[in-house]
Amino acid sequence: MLEYFEILGQEVYKVLFLLVPILVSVAMIVWLDRRVWGLVQKRRGPNVVGPFGLFQTLADALKYIFKEIIIPASANKVVFILAPIITMTLALVAWAVIPMSEDLVLSDINVGILYLFAVSSLGVYGIIMGGWASNSKYPFLGAIRSAAQMVSYEVSIGIIIINVLLCVGSLNLKDIVLAQKDLWYVIPLFPMFVVFFISALAETNRPPFDLPEAEAELVAGYQTEYSGMMYAMFWLGEYANILLMCAMGSILFLGGWLPIIDIYPLNLVPAPIWMILKILFLFFLFALIKAIVPRYRYDQLMRLGWKIFLPFSLIYLVLTASFLFYFDKLPKGNF
Amino acid sequence: MIAHSIFFYFFSVIAIFSSLMVITSRSTINSVFFLILDFISVGCLFIMVGAEFLGMILLIVYVGAVAVLFLFVVMMLNVAEQKQSWFVGKKSNHLPTGLIVSILILLELLVVAGGWKYKENLMSSSTLILSDISNTHQLGLVMYTDYILYFQLAGIILLLSMIGAILLTFRKRSGVKKQSYFTQISRNPSSAIELKEVESNKGVIIDD
Incomplete structure (x- = not known):
């Protein structure tokens, strides 16, 4: 019996060692996002609290904690409270399979990429539940938009993942990274990388696809009725999801923890640093796009997802498969 | 093995409880949420016996896509109206059809349960992990060779229904x-x- 508790204690320790850095980096990433946003618009961005305004997010979080949580009288209370919890939990749970280096991974499962895909597709529940339980028109419209948007862009993300998996021959995230030792998939699959990036923007409800929370039309979309800590949880979950998408992009296309070229000074840098740098690079692109691109109209968003990305990634899938087949490059590694 | 049994019973109790709640819950929205919980716990059971690919596909397809559409439709219904017509007073005229269908399903279940072969240690995770090739690879080896015809047929049926x-x-x-x-x-x-x-x-006519 004591043995079980020991194992349990070790696992809890490992989980904490993963979760605390993620939460801290989410806070920092919010700061980075606002800072980049400000710099693009020739503003300073948050620069008052702490050095370079680094503690701005902590101050914001403190403010949210001490605010009163208001639950609308006509809301479905259980679902209303459950929604931000689900968003946040799902955003954090997915990090369990992200490998930061060859042996620095919480759980190295065989179907890692499927797990990531499954958890990111569950993310839509938090939004629908929040929007419906608020029992008010703007949240509901926002939730419906978001659900349709996330379901449609998941389809093209799924096909892009299949593209990469065809080249790898394994569902394990570690194998996916190690298969890119000679060539990062961003080079042969560059069009897919672009489509993945844009779909990731839509999947995480980032501008230019932030229609669920379009402030000009829907107040704040599904978050309208949320306040205090519950709003902060939605917000943390959203940024954790964005980071997750960046991590997914860097694993699938940018070679995960592998250095740019495997030569002397570059391969001395520890593997997790490379992974973090790649995630930050992708996040920087996310932040830039938020600052420079105007919002899409809803029918344009749907057209882009179903009429352009889906056929394009399907055609590319056929091309990849036939290329691998005819040049006899299909992976025959250990399964 | 104790931990395995504990988890097995944990997930199966949740699965059975939530499937009961799906049909007894008064609010349709809660029914859908319990259905999702049911899918998730069945997915966990799949993973526990080593069928990780099936478990994940169950999560992706049923929870990530099908149940979202269910939820979508149910949320569009007027909950207050339903409460009046379905639960208070009025008799439902779907009763005979529902009865026939459920009796048929019960008979089918009985037939299946009669021919059930109980397998020892099904709840242990070692059952499916027989060789060193992964679950996904095993499925692929069978599905694209022996059952390719059925696989293609299923695909064509899905395409047609779409x-x-x-x-x-x-x-x-x-x-x-x-x-x-x-x-x-x-x-x-x-x-x-x-x-x-x-x-x-006179003017001109703009935009006809």
């Missing part, structure tokens, strides 16, 4: 303004602007 569903909801609408990106982008000043001689007191 086309059918689109055809059912397809209707031509009149008076809808459509945006053509190509004509928009390929406009130039000479094709976009049209000069007209306007007669006094």
Whole structure:
């Protein structure tokens, strides 16, 4: 019996060692996002609290904690409270399979990429539940938009993942990274990388696809009725999801923890640093796009997802498969 | 093994409880949430016996896509109206059809349960992990060789049902303004602007 508790204690320790850095980096990433946003618009961005305004997010979080949580009288209370919890939990749970280096991974499962895909597709529940339980028109419209948007862009993300998996021959995230030792998939699959990036923007409800929370039309979309800590949880979950998408992009296309070229000074840098740098690079692109691109109209968003990305990634899938087949490059590694 | 049994019973109790709640819950929204919980716990059971690929696909397809659409439809229904007509007083006229269908399902279940071969240690995770090739690879080896015909047939049936569903909801609408990106982008000043001689007191008709 004591043995079980020991194992349990070790696992809890490992989980904490993963979760605390993620939460801290989410806070920092919010700061980075606002800072980049400000710099693009020739503003300073948050620069008052702490050095370079680094503690701005902590101050914001403190403010949210001490605010009163208001639950609308006509809301479905259980679902209303459950929604931000689900968003946040799902955003954090997915990090369990992200490998930061060859042996620095919480759980190295065989179907890692499927797990990531499954958890990111569950993310839509938090939004629908929040929007419906608020029992008010703007949240509901926002939730419906978001659900349709996330379901449609998941389809093209799924096909892009299949593209990469065809080249790898394994569902394990570690194998996916190690298969890119000679060539990062961003080079042969560059069009897919672009489509993945844009779909990731839509999947995480980032501008230019932030229609669920379009402030000009829907107040704040599904978050309208949320306040205090519950709003902060939605917000943390959203940024954790964005980071997750960046991590997914860097694993699938940018070679995960592998250095740019495997030569002397570059391969001395520890593997997790490379992974973090790649995630930050992708996040920087996310932040830039938020600052420079105007919002899409809803029918344009749907057209882009179903009429352009889906056929394009399907055609590319056929091309990849036939290329691998005819040049006899299909992976025959250990399964 | 104790931990395995504990987890097995944990997930199966949740699965059975939530499937009971799906049919007894008064609010349709709660039913859908319990259905999702049921899918998730069944997915966990799949993973526990080593069928990780099936478990994940169950999560992706059923929880990530099918249940979202369920939730979508149920949320569109007027909950207050349902409470009046379904639960208070009024008799439902779907009762005979429902009874026939449920009796048929019960009979089918009995037939299946009669021929059930109980397998020892099904709840242990070592059952499916027989060789060193992974679960996904094993499935692929069978599905694309021995069962390729059935696999393709299932795909064609799905495609047909998709086309059918689109055809059912397809209707031509009149008076809808459509945006053509190509004509928009390929406009130039000479094709976009049209000069007209306007007669006094007549005007021109714009936008027909």
